[in-house]
Amino acid sequence: xxxxxxxxxxxxxxxHDQWVAHGWSQSADGxxxxxxxxxxxxxxxxRVNAALRRxxxxxxxxxxxxxxxxxxxxxxxxxxxxARLQVQPASVTHVVDRxxxxxxxxxxxxxTDRRATLVKxxxxxxxxxxxxxxxxxxxxxxxxxxxxxxxxxxVNLIAAIRLGEGDFVG
Amino acid sequence: xxxxxxxxxxxxxxxHDQWVAHGWSQSADGxxxxxxxxxxxxxxxxRVNAALRRxxxxxxxxxxxxxxxxxxxxxxxxxxxxARLQVQPASVTHVVDRxxxxxxxxxxxxxTDRRATLVKxxxxxxxxxxxxxxxxxxxxxxxxxxxxxxxxxxVNLIAAIRLGEGDFVG
DNA sequence: GCAATTTACTTCGATATCTAACTATTATGT
DNA sequence: ACATAATAGTTAGATATCGAAGTAAATTGC
Numbered sequence: 462x463x464x465x466x467x468x469x470x471x472x473x474x475x476x477h478d479q480w481v482a483h484g485w486s487q488s489a490d491g492x493x494x495x496x497x498x499x500x501x502x503x504x505x506x507x508r509v510n511a512a513l514r515r516x517x518x519x520x521x522x523x524x525x526x527x528x529x530x531x532x533x534x535x536x537x538x539x540x541x542x543x544a545r546l547q548v549q550p551a552s553v554t555h556v557v558d559r560x561x562x563x564x565x566x567x568x569x570x571x572x573t574d575r576r577a578t579l580v581k582x583x584x585x586x587x588x589x590x591x592x593x594x595x596x597x598x599x600x601x602x603x604x605x606x607x608x609x610x611x612x613x614x615x616v617n618l619i620a621a622i623r624l625g626e627g628d629f630v631g
Numbered sequence: 632x633x634x635x636x637x638x639x640x641x642x643x644x645x646x647h648d649q650w651v652a653h654g655w656s657q658s659a660d661g662x663x664x665x666x667x668x669x670x671x672x673x674x675x676x677x678r679v680n681a682a683l684r685r686x687x688x689x690x691x692x693x694x695x696x697x698x699x700x701x702x703x704x705x706x707x708x709x710x711x712x713x714a715r716l717q718v719q720p721a722s723v724t725h726v727v728d729r730x731x732x733x734x735x736x737x738x739x740x741x742x743t744d745r746r747a748t749l750v751k752x753x754x755x756x757x758x759x760x761x762x763x764x765x766x767x768x769x770x771x772x773x774x775x776x777x778x779x780x781x782x783x784x785x786v787n788l789i790a791a792i793r794l795g796e797g798d799f800v801g
Numbered sequence: 802g803c804a805a806t807t808t809a810c811t812t813c814g815a816t817a818t819c820t821a822a823c824t825a826t827t828a829t830g831t
Numbered sequence: 832a833c834a835t836a837a838t839a840g841t842t843a844g845a846t847a848t849c850g851a852a853g854t855a856a857a858t859t860g861c
């Protein structure tokens with residue numbers, strides 16, 4: 462995944478220069494923001510997947526296990542899952558299918574709303590989550606590539622973007 | 632793509648609190664960084680794809696057209712494309728296949744290395760790029776959701792991550 | 802000069818995501 | 832009440848990515 466030879470220049474800076482040279486100065490910073498986010502995601506996703514592969518988890522599946530294990534009852538309606546993880550209903554179905562096939566969660570009918578389904582974490586799911594979070598903390602989250610103060614700045618800058626996009630209300 | 636109802640709290644902040652509560656304080660900031668990047672990518676990818684859909688482009692295809700159109704000869708070996716866009720050879724093959732099927736680029740044999748193949752942008756490719764970059768600038772890059780100064784901070788923070796990851800040498 | 806290695810690209814199989822269409826159930830409005 | 836609209840979830844189709852294996856050509860190292 463990681464290229465053997467690093468480039469001898471910053472390709473995003475170069476793209477920014479190109480944008481300015483073509484008269485698109487007003488959009489150059491935005492282009493750099495978007496491209497930087499895309500690349501950072503690629504980097505982190507590769508690191509996360511490498512850490513989780515041994516547990517047969519992806520980041521999406523890990524996030525669902527985390528969400529459920531932090532819940533009082535260990536279960537949540539599927540639509541709440543979609544809202545929390547910000548993914549389409551179809552993706553929720555797929556993630557739950559996959560975890561259910563591995564015996565880490567199960568579907569449970571909703572008490573009162575017969576349209577709705579709950580997903581519930583099972584003991585094996587809790588066990589896998591405990592092991593996976595330990596590895597992920599050690600191998601990725603402990604060193605995200607930025608010192609603490611800058612890490613918090615990055616989180617706050619992105620929170621502003623998410624707020625503006627309607628992810629949540631402050 | 633965007634949920635109709637925003638959450639009444641920041642789910643990443645809540646996850647951070649959970650990390651601290653479980654004794655994973657040392658990894659909490661890193662978790663928040665990684666999760667924030669993942670969510671920001673999701674937001675921007677949706678906006679970018681919505682803008683590019685009318686041109687039958689994806690962000691990856693757009694990036695390749697941009698890269699080629701900024702090149703002196705309008706062509707580049709496939710391995711250079713992979714290095715620049717930071718994607719696997721298989722992904723390069725796929726993106727080029729797709730653009731070639733649409734008549735926007737073509738493959739050209741390398742002059743001296745018979746293993747290598749160049750991808751060359753064609754006049755229709757340049758025309759589509761000109762239109763697409765205009766729309767993308769207007770609809771996404773002009774307002775990335777952050778004021779200029781903060782946008783530049785974000786780009787610099789991510790550049791530090793990328794530098795640490797070996798994307799390029801400063 | 803020739804075997805072994807490296808490099809370039811393609812093919813294949815598995816995943817994950819999105820959009821759109823579809824079924825079932827619940828809520829709304831007159 | 833009852834037709835209409837909204838909501839919950841699944842299914843289907845298209846796309847994109849990755850990892851690993853495979854083919855071909857160039858480089859290397861005796």
